[in-house]
Amino acid sequence: MTRGWHVAGGPVIPSFGRSSACERSNGWFCTDWLQHHWGDTLQPALVQHIELTLIAVGIGFAIASGLALVGFRWQLFDAPFGAFSDFLYTIPSLALFQLLVPITGIGVPTVEVALVSYTLFILYRNMIAGLKSVPEEAIEVARGMGFTRLQTFVKVELPLAAPAVIAGLRIATVSTISIATVAAFIIPQGLGEPIFTGIQQNLFRTEILAAGMLAVLLGLTADGLLALLQRVVTPWSRIR
Amino acid sequence: MPTEAAELVFDEATKVYPSREGAAVDRLSLTVPAGDICVLVGPSGGGKTTALKLVNRLIPLTSGDIRIDGASILEHDVVELRRSIGYVIQQVGLFPHMTIEANIGTVPKLLGRPRSWIKTRSAELLELVGLDPSYAKRFPAQLSGGERQRIGLARALAANPSLMLMDEPFGAIDPIVRARLQDEFLRLQQELRKTVVFVTHDIDEAIKVGDRIAILREGGRLAQYDTPQRILERPVDDFVADFVGRDRALKALALRKLGDLELSPATGDGLPRLAADTSLRDALAFLVAERRDALVVTGTDGAPLGVARREDLLR
Numbered sequence: 076m077t078r079g080w081h082v083a084g085g086p087v088i089p090s091f092g093r094s095s096a097c098e099r100s101n102g103w104f105c106t107d108w109l110q111h112h113w114g115d116t117l118q119p120a121l122v123q124h125i126e127l128t129l130i131a132v133g134i135g136f137a138i139a140s141g142l143a144l145v146g147f148r149w150q151l152f153d154a155p156f157g158a159f160s161d162f163l164y165t166i167p168s169l170a171l172f173q174l175l176v177p178i179t180g181i182g183v184p185t186v187e188v189a190l191v192s193y194t195l196f197i198l199y200r201n202m203i204a205g206l207k208s209v210p211e212e213a214i215e216v217a218r219g220m221g222f223t224r225l226q227t228f229v230k231v232e233l234p235l236a237a238p239a240v241i242a243g244l245r246i247a248t249v250s251t252i253s254i255a256t257v258a259a260f261i262i263p264q265g266l267g268e269p270i271f272t273g274i275q276q277n278l279f280r281t282e283i284l285a286a287g288m289l290a291v292l293l294g295l296t297a298d299g300l301l302a303l304l305q306r307v308v309t310p311w312s313r314i315r
Numbered sequence: 316m317p318t319e320a321a322e323l324v325f326d327e328a329t330k331v332y333p334s335r336e337g338a339a340v341d342r343l344s345l346t347v348p349a350g351d352i353c354v355l356v357g358p359s360g361g362g363k364t365t366a367l368k369l370v371n372r373l374i375p376l377t378s379g380d381i382r383i384d385g386a387s388i389l390e391h392d393v394v395e396l397r398r399s400i401g402y403v404i405q406q407v408g409l410f411p412h413m414t415i416e417a418n419i420g421t422v423p424k425l426l427g428r429p430r431s432w433i434k435t436r437s438a439e440l441l442e443l444v445g446l447d448p449s450y451a452k453r454f455p456a457q458l459s460g461g462e463r464q465r466i467g468l469a470r471a472l473a474a475n476p477s478l479m480l481m482d483e484p485f486g487a488i489d490p491i492v493r494a495r496l497q498d499e500f501l502r503l504q505q506e507l508r509k510t511v512v513f514v515t516h517d518i519d520e521a522i523k524v525g526d527r528i529a530i531l532r533e534g535g536r537l538a539q540y541d542t543p544q545r546i547l548e549r550p551v552d553d554f555v556a557d558f559v560g561r562d563r564a565l566k567a568l569a570l571r572k573l574g575d576l577e578l579s580p581a582t583g584d585g586l587p588r589l590a591a592d593t594s595l596r597d598a599l600a601f602l603v604a605e606r607r608d609a610l611v612v613t614g615t616d617g618a619p620l621g622v623a624r625r626e627d628l629l630r
Contacts, residue, residue, distance in 0.1 A: 216408030219373055219480075220399035220422050222472075239554045310469045314456040 098281070105281040114280070116269050120287055124265040127255045128297070129189055132248050135194030142195070143202035156199060164196035167259050176261065186258040193254055194247040201243025205236030238305065238312040247300040252294045266290045320349040320510045321477035323370070327379035330365055330535070340535035342379065347527070349384075350508040354525035356515055356595040357558070362535030363514045370512060371397050379421045383478060399424055400473030401509070403478035405486040407463045409455035410419060415441070416451040424472040440469035447603055455515050460539075461492040470506070479511045486515070497523055500589070518559055521545070522566055530555055544570055566627070573612045576628070578621025583611040591620060595628050 097105035109117070119247045144158075146153040166174075171189045179185040209232050217227045259267025273282035306313065318606055321612040323346070330340040340362040347353040355363040367588055374395050381388045388396055409418050415428035417424075419440055420433035428436075438448050444465040464484060471479055484500075485493045501524060504511065515521055521528050522543040530538040530546065532554055539551045550556040559566065574591030588611045589598055602610060602625055609624040 093436055165484075210406075210408070210411070212404060212406035212408035213410055215373070216402065216404060217410075219368075219397060219402040219404075221394045221396075221425055223394055233412060235410075237412075309412065311454045311456065313455050 078166050078219050084205055093149060098279075100113065100233060101277065103280050104284060109285060112282075113279060116237055117211065117262050117285060117289060119271050120264070120266050120286060121293065123268075124252070124255055124290070124293060127183075127186060127190065127258060127265050128248065128251050129291075131190035131255070132194055132244070134187065135191045135198055135251075136246060138191065139195050142199050144205065146199070147206045154204060156158070157203070160196040162200045163192040166192075168193070169260065170252050171305035172257065172261050183262060183264070185261050186255070186264075190251050190255060190258070194251055197247040197250070198240075198243050201246075205233055205243075208239060209235040214273025234309070238240045241301060241305045241308065245298055245305075248297045249294045250299060256290055301312055319477060319506050321384040322349045323347040323353075323478060323510055323512065324382040324385075325379075325408055326382065327518055328360070328366070328369055328381050329378045329458060330369060330374060330401060331377045337534050338362075338377075340369065340531075340596060342417070343531075343535065343537055343541045344379075345529055347512065349510050351526040351559045352504060352511040352513055352524055354513045354515060354521040354528045355531060356518060356521040356525075356528055357531035357538070358533065359516065360533050361531035363516075364482055364530055366531070367482055367512055367514050369374070369398050370478075370625065371402060390600050398474065399476055399478075400424055401474075401481075403464075403467050403471045403479070403481040403484045409463055409466055409470070411455050413454075415453050415455070415458070418455065418466060419470045421470060426474060436473060437469070443472070443503065444469045460488055464488060465499075468503075474476060474511075476557065477510065479509045481511060481513045483514055483516070486517075487522070491500040491518075500524065519566070522570065523558065530558060539606040564598075565596055568599060569594050573598055573623055574620070576612070578612055578624050578627075580622055581622040583609065583619065583622040586611045586615040586622065588613050589620070590615070598623070599628050 095105060095107045098108050139160075142152075142156045146156045146270060148246050168189060171192070172185060175185045175188055179188055213231055213235065217231045220229065255265050256267035257271060259271045266289055268284050269286035273279040275285070276282070324618050325343045326344050328340060328343045329338055331338045343362075343366055347351070350586075355366055357363055358362065365374055369376055370383075371387065372388060376389070379428070391399075410421070413421075416434065416437045416619075419437040420428075423436060425432050429525065434451075437451055441448055441450055444489070446462060446469075447467055447474055450458070450462075450466075458466065468484070471481075485496050488496060490547065497520065513521075513524060513526075525543055527540065528543055528546050529540045532538045539555045539557075541549075544567060546555065546562045547559055550559060550563070571594065572591065573589060573593050576595075586609055587601070587605060587607060589601060591612050591614055593601075602608065607620050612620045612623050
């Protein structure tokens with residue numbers, strides 16, 4: 076990190092080295108600050124933020140898929156899995172980060188465990204809802220025409236559940252991008268980091284605003300890309 | 316793959332659900348000759364759909380046997396058995412995520428047919444069921460109910476099965492379209508000569524499409540298995556008579572045409588004229604309306620074939 080991270084207390088010394096008039100007067104949006112600090116502050120934060128999100132959603136998707144397969148095949152497990160993911164989702168993120176520190180330490184794993192646990196609720200619920208929404212007659216005909224059980228699942232149930240699964244993926248991704256800013260409480264990574272630094276440096280507006288806007292833009296972009304994926308993967312779902 | 320129509324034999328076929336009292340299908344024995352349409356009809360609880368699903372083993376037999384061309388369905392691998400039988404249901408069950416072409420090609424694809432073969436076959440079948448080839452690339456949601464049911468039929472025919480199972484195929488379609496689909500189905504059957512098991516709760520549909528009708532009563536017992544004509548004219552008991560309805564005499568008349576009668580060789584001057592392909596029911600209605608006792612039957616060229624009197628119609 077090129078910028079210092081202040082774990083607790085300590086004097087906050089803003090770096091006014093090359094500060095412009097705009098910076099000194101804490102203007103709303105100092106373009107010269109952006110030019111100077113894009114490379115050493117915002118860009119790395121953005122990349123870290125994307126990494127944090129991708130890992131969280133990826134692992135969350137894998138775990139939710141496994142749970143959903145079991146919960147769908149053996150209905151008995153559906154209620155406990157659902158309740159567990161609900162429970163994780165209700166824990167306030169700040170509290171969860173702090174609760175995890177004694178177990179996983181101060182580092183990326185702590186943040187990822189928390190982020191993953193938030194994706195589970197949305198992903199699991201959407202996967203189960205998608206699989207349950209498959210019309211019964213389509214399954215009956217598939218069996219009657221000679222699909223094996225596995226073929227029925229792979230060729231009929233999975234593709235028909237896809238719109239709900241991708242919808243879940245969109246919500247999970249966007250909310251992870253949002254929650255990941257709070258990760259800066261634990262580790263100096265992601266777009267939360269410049270926001271916190273800005274707050275600590277006498278509420279330096281430009282830095283807070285720029286990082287916040289980047290987080291919003293990232294969320295919108297991810298949502299747009301996944302919407303595009305949905306159109307490509309499930310062209311039939313737009314026809315109603 | 317068998318392309319010839321198959322003979323289907325139910326031999327004491329029985330289905331008992333452990334959770335329910337009495338049988339759903341009780342020692343059902345009947346033979347459907349190759350190329351015939353056998354209609355299973357009866358009140359709800361008569362086990363018609365259960366009997367149908369016994370054939371493709373969607374419901375396993377409790378006892379007895381079902382044979383297709385002499386071979387027990389239990390000897391076949393269940394997946395292969397199902398791929399060799401056409402299956403159509405009331406809700407159609409088209410796959411919403413597949414194009415019409417892919418839907419029609421479902422079973423051929425399972426059987427490993429090449430893409431080009433499936434493309435040609437689905438175009439062929441679209442034409443057969445009276446739909447434009449441009450439907451191939453559409454999705455089921457873009458079709459009307461009647462069109463979807465045609466695709467359901469085309470899909471069932473795709474691998475050229477020797478036996479078709481049709482579970483209330485026209486049950487969810489409005490009466491006008493239903494009548495048209497029935498006519499088209501019968502026209503197709505003239506051409507294809509499949510062995511068909513057709514379930515309906517509608518006795519009029521049964522009379523219209525069936526070569527033979529099996530009437531099932533509560534508890535899945537066979538009440539009568541006969542041609543529509545004989546069921547209407549000689550119901551074996553009150554249950555069958557009640558089921559076919561008080562107007563069974565008129566329904567029987569509807570099955571025969573003026574041309575089927577033995578006509579008196581008279582010129583019949585001054586009598587009204589009707590074509591030989593008029594049903595006896597319509598001819599009788601005509602005589603009643605016109606207050607006449609006889610009419611002249613004419614051939615397709617309009618030439619008189621002979622005279623039919625009112626009592627000839629009712630004989």
